[in-house]
Amino acid sequence: MANYGNQVQFNVYQTMPNPDPNRLPVVYEEWEEMAREVLEDGPYYYVAGGAGGEDTMKANLKAFSRWKIVPRMLRDVEERDISVELFGRTYQSPLMLAPIGVQSIIHPDGEIASARACAEMNVPYITSSASTKPMEKIAEEMGDAPRWFQLYWNRDPEVTKSFLQRAEASGYSAIVATLDTPMMAWRENDLKNVYLPFLVGEGVGNYLTDPAFCAKLDKSPHEDPTSAIMHWTQTFGNPTLTWKDIAFLKENTSLPILLKGILHPEDAKLAVEHGVDGIIVSNHGGRQVDGAIGALDALPLICDEVKNEIPVLMDSGIRRGSDIVKALALGAKAVLIGRPCMYGLAVAGERGVREVLQNLTADMDLTMALAGERSIQDLKRSILIEKD
Ligand SMILES: Cc1cc2nc3c(=O)[nH]c(=O)nc-3n(C[C@H](O)[C@H](O)[C@H](O)COP(=O)(O)O)c2cc1C
Numbered sequence: 001m002a003n004y005g006n007q008v009q010f011n012v013y014q015t016m017p018n019p020d021p022n023r024l025p026v027v028y029e030e031w032e033e034m035a036r037e038v039l040e041d042g043p044y045y046y047v048a049g050g051a052g053g054e055d056t057m058k059a060n061l062k063a064f065s066r067w068k069i070v071p072r073m074l075r076d077v078e079e080r081d082i083s084v085e086l087f088g089r090t091y092q093s094p095l096m097l098a099p100i101g102v103q104s105i106i107h108p109d110g111e112i113a114s115a116r117a118c119a120e121m122n123v124p125y126i127t128s129s130a131s132t133k134p135m136e137k138i139a140e141e142m143g144d145a146p147r148w149f150q151l152y153w154n155r156d157p158e159v160t161k162s163f164l165q166r167a168e169a170s171g172y173s174a175i176v177a178t179l180d181t182p183m184m185a186w187r188e189n190d191l192k193n194v195y196l197p198f199l200v201g202e203g204v205g206n207y208l209t210d211p212a213f214c215a216k217l218d219k220s221p222h223e224d225p226t227s228a229i230m231h232w233t234q235t236f237g238n239p240t241l242t243w244k245d246i247a248f249l250k251e252n253t254s255l256p257i258l259l260k261g262i263l264h265p266e267d268a269k270l271a272v273e274h275g276v277d278g279i280i281v282s283n284h285g286g287r288q289v290d291g292a293i294g295a296l297d298a299l300p301l302i303c304d305e306v307k308n309e310i311p312v313l314m315d316s317g318i319r320r321g322s323d324i325v326k327a328l329a330l331g332a333k334a335v336l337i338g339r340p341c342m343y344g345l346a347v348a349g350e351r352g353v354r355e356v357l358q359n360l361t362a363d364m365d366l367t368m369a370l371a372g373e374r375s376i377q378d379l380k381r382s383i384l385i386e387k388d
């Protein structure tokens with residue numbers, strides 16, 4: 001029977017529903033509804049919304065439901081292995097927390113609560129460049145627990161360099177360079193609600209504490225916060241980047257580099273050619289290019305192109321354990337969880353994030369077992385069929 005560290009044994013947990021009347025939700029839709037109740041319009045829609053008419057958000061979900069699992073029987077699934085090895089380190093499960101900025105808009109403890117929940121679960125936490133709290137503070141809260149750093153590649157190379165150095169110095173073990181957000185997309189909800197968290201000073205924790213960033217300001221952020229934020233809006237993303245610039249990242253960090261936001265097989269090929277260590281197939285949860293391909297739909301073609309040369313991870317649209325099984329069967333080595341954890345955070349802080357991660361892990365483990373599979377390493381495309 002699977003045992004996840006200090007957590008419940010999930011089979012027992014599953015067969016004996018928790019009778020506590022104060023228990024947290026189990027159903028994804030219920031978490032989202034509860035988050036809607038506790039949050040104001042601005043923050044709720046900032047998290048829940050996507051770009052444009054949210055076609056890509058829908059495409060993400062549709063892609064998962066189009067692939068069907070074809071379970072196998074009589075295959076001894078008593079002992080199972082859901083661990084995964086990445087860059088020489090073994091992780092207990094293939095789940096990670098997606099990099100998410102501005103978490104303080106939905107819970108006062110923000111990133112600290114999420115990072116602590118991950119540390120307890122031994123789930124890697126990916127600190128966003130746009131975190132409310134500085135990366136060092138988050139690292140401090142995590143002890144030796146696994147953590148990666150997500151880089152928004154600043155227009156100012158000195159800031160990018162400084163972020164890479166700070167991440168290395170504070171115990172992050174990989175760099176996730178997000179490529180799909182050189183600028184913020186057309187997000188209708190946020191325009192309607194006149195709500196952009198960074199304009200009210202959220203998500204700039206890494207910047208206002210950065211010597212390279214502050215060196216370019218006329219006055220300190222303390223003296224003139226508005227100018228500091230304006231400088232951030234003009235520099236946080238860098239639309240001038242090309243593949244040639246990957247060399248700069250490689251020169252400035254010794255950590256493994258993953259590129260996040262890859263959707264085209266040709267880009268996956270370029271990533272391999274440019275010597276990066278991994279890619280994350282993602283459409284940013286449908287928050288950047290509306291009309292873009294569902295992330296799960298992009299995954300098989302990319303895995304065919306990469307041919308196991310480097311690990312391919314994925315995110316966008318994972319809501320249940322079966323979604324994780326499908327992503328792994330289509331070639332993902334691990335998956336990043338976004339909004340489900342954020343609804344957990346909004347509803348119940350650290351405990352909520354932990355609960356969501358636990359439930360997703362249990363659901364994934366049971367789905368894999370019931371499909372006749374014992375190990376996530378053995379999940380193959382042959383357990384799936386595509387049906388409209
Ligand atoms: C509120 C919010 C903030 C996000 N901030 C970042 C970020 O700072 N950096 C980044 O690479 N991705 C960011 N993302 C995208 C996530 O890392 C991830 O790609 C996406 O949430 C996955 O889709 P899902 O929410 O459907 O699981 C953000 C997503 C949300 C919902």
Ligand SMILES: O=C(O)C(=O)c1ccccc1
Nearest residue numbers: 101102130181198203287
């Ligand atoms: O909202 C997002 O999706 C995102 O990636 C972001 C970018 C900059 C600041 C905060 C969040």
